[in-house]
Amino acid sequence: MPVLELRGITKIFPGVVANDDVSLSLEPGEIVALLGENGAGKTTLMNVVYGLLAADRGEVLVDGKPARIKSPRDAIDHGIGMVHQHFMLVEPLTVTENIVLGREPGRFGVIDFAVARERVRALSEQYGLKVDPDARIQDLSVGMQQRVEILKALYQGARVLILDEPTAVLTPQEVHELFSVVRSLVDEGLSVVFITHKLEEVMAVADRIVVMRDGRVVGETRPSETDMVGLARMMVGRDVVLRIEKGPSRCGEPVLEVEGLRVLDDRRLEAVRGVSFSVCGGEVVAIAGVDGNGQRELVEALVGLRRPLAGTIRLKGRDVTHAGAREAIEAGISHIPEDRHRRGLVLDFSIAENMVLGDHRVEPYAKRGVMRPARIAQMARERIEAYDVRTPSERVHASALSGGNQQKVVVAREIGRGPELLVAAQPTRGLDVGAIEFVHRQIIAQRDAGKAVLLVSFELEEVMALADRILVIYEGQIAREFAAGEADDETLGYYMTGGGGSKLDGPPSAEVAAGGER
């Protein structure tokens, strides 16, 4: 008997049928990968299961019995846990405190922390989810925070775990570890629904693959019965180029010149420690590195969000070291931020209002302080069309878009502005394969138009596909520079994990290179 069964789930939003008569079942000990284009309805379906949304029709069965799930609380009571792409942890509290929150052991409102810690420790041992129970959330990496979320679901007694794009924010090493955790979960009899856009992950981890398109289930298969190209076709309905062709770069005048840049992070520690490089027009330079090696601070300094401690930044020969965000935009720097919800979008703004963010003072979108809604709407419609943002209209709030479509809005705005320099941090995070292909083409088109592109990505795949030159960043310094095609995954992984910093500058050992394996 399936642990979880969905029958004829239909969910309608104004102007959109997000789920159209969807049925799905999940056996005990099974990993089902839910695959589908951006806006196909995957998150909506799982939100229905988790009680965040009420379905218009259809029913959810747990252990063969109809379950009335009206809130996450009900879902948890039925043994269903969900880890969202954006975590819901309380930052200043410790790991243990977060995990037991809402279900604290103890009596008369006094929490028995010894018992709580012990339970958390036992759980984390059982499933190989290593994490320090006394660490504070704010001090943990994204991967660790995700573990805490999973532990929390397990602590609450989850037998079904829903993971919505869990790997979008992880480094390859962390993805690896997550997979072994997921495997140990199903070994213990739990079931997992795994949403992802990365086909190789689907092939690696899923028992069964369910593909959605336009709110419907359009197919089901198994990793043994298909390959990545077949999956992509099933998802998008056409053949997808997983790795785009590009000609050689024609390096023109230097556009960005960075010299001796030093930048402090929020804790006032030096995160960027003397970085020098340049990007010329007609070139894509990628910064490859493990998260937390100074990429964020470097990017923020370049786009005017963080004041450098020392060094210079020049754009087309002009000193922009101390330019603020506004001057940076006016100088022709566009920025696709790594976190679209925090920096990229105003979720309560319409798509049109989001599309004009940053250009909202200049013609043709505004004149003498008065905005021109008709112009803005027209521009938004053009970009929605060009970037295939799935939405009924440009007046829809950004919060009502699917994750991938939100990302498309940010990318469309930043590339559509026509910048001299595009600083793109994780530009394809959360996009489906078809959309990735499109965005990659746009980035190459920027390059071929003689513009400069600085790509920051944790995805070696993406780095290798786009970059003309690769700078490996490690602990705030450029550890090594490679020309396109000069380095493979393993070599990059070796330098990304500090291999180049040690004295033995020999060939990468198999152990270290595992960090870059996919």
Place this chain on the structure above:
Amino acid sequence: MSESHEALPEQRAWMTLLQKAGAPVVSVLIAIGIGSLIMWISGYDAGAAFAALFKGSLGSPKAFGDTLLRATPLMFTGLAVAYGFRAGLFNIGAEGQLFMGGLAAAYLGVRLGGLSPAVALPAVLVAAMAAGAAWAFVPALLKARIGAHEVITTMMFTYIGKYIVSWLVVGPLKAPGQIPQTEMIGASAQLPRIQSLFSDAALQSLPILKLGRGHMGIFVALLFAVVVWLILKYTTLGYENRAVGFNPWAAENAGISVPSTIVKSLCISGALAGLAGAVEVMGVHHRIFDQFSPGFGFTGIAVALVAKNHPLGVIPAALLFGAMSAGSGTMQLEADVPQKIVLIIQALVIFLIAAESVVQWFIQKRQKEALARAR
């Protein structure tokens, strides 16, 4: 989306409007229900009480004039609070800015009273705006520079402002005589009563125009409601105000200066509150004294909540509160419901509507946040 989905209903403007307006209306009805219950338990005739309340607020042109009279300052303070809210700022100190605006109007009104109204009226209004803005400027600067919370600082400035006025009306600005108040402002700086615009003959034939104490300030207030709405909707100033209110990090990324937006927003809020003081001085009391505002600045918070921070929503919300305040006198007089119960009912309505708004704000926010994180 596939073609089959296209026939779906889109959210129409009137549907959204109904959704937005529905909740406050329901709240008022519930408040009336609870109010009746309280009166019934206390042995009063609830029916008669509400009939009197209605009579005193809308029952005659004169009563309606009283409603307009009370609604006028509330429209300004409601707008003030709403504008700040839209930048994520809680200007709890509109009362202090109102006092400063009133003070500026009372001071200049005396000095410019001799000029023609075409000069004196705008000059006094602008001065009141400047005074209100100035009173918000220091808290704004503290917020923008060192993050001092505006709830604390604007409140502090309210006390300071009120005490300054208390001192001035017994000291330097005291008019000759026993009563601690300033001199009367000149006629050309006064906002005339609405009925004074019409000839006696017109008033005779159209008694509906006899709006009693209702004065021209209401038109200024309506004008400003529309102006604030236009600012928020169609200008870069309003756009940046809203962007900072919703997501300061994304705003910053788009080159919007969060500190300067905070300063601008609180100062505009202060200017609007200053106008509330000005219309009270120019249209009602014609001078300033210690207790010239019964807390219009604080009621403005409730007005903004009921209006869901929409500038045009402030108009009906202010009228509602104005009506309650205008009708309460009649209610006491004619239905023999003591002042205490009138106050309880007033508080109930405010409480319920405000609570509803707050609760709904929190629910929506939490739901939205949960859903936003889910993507």
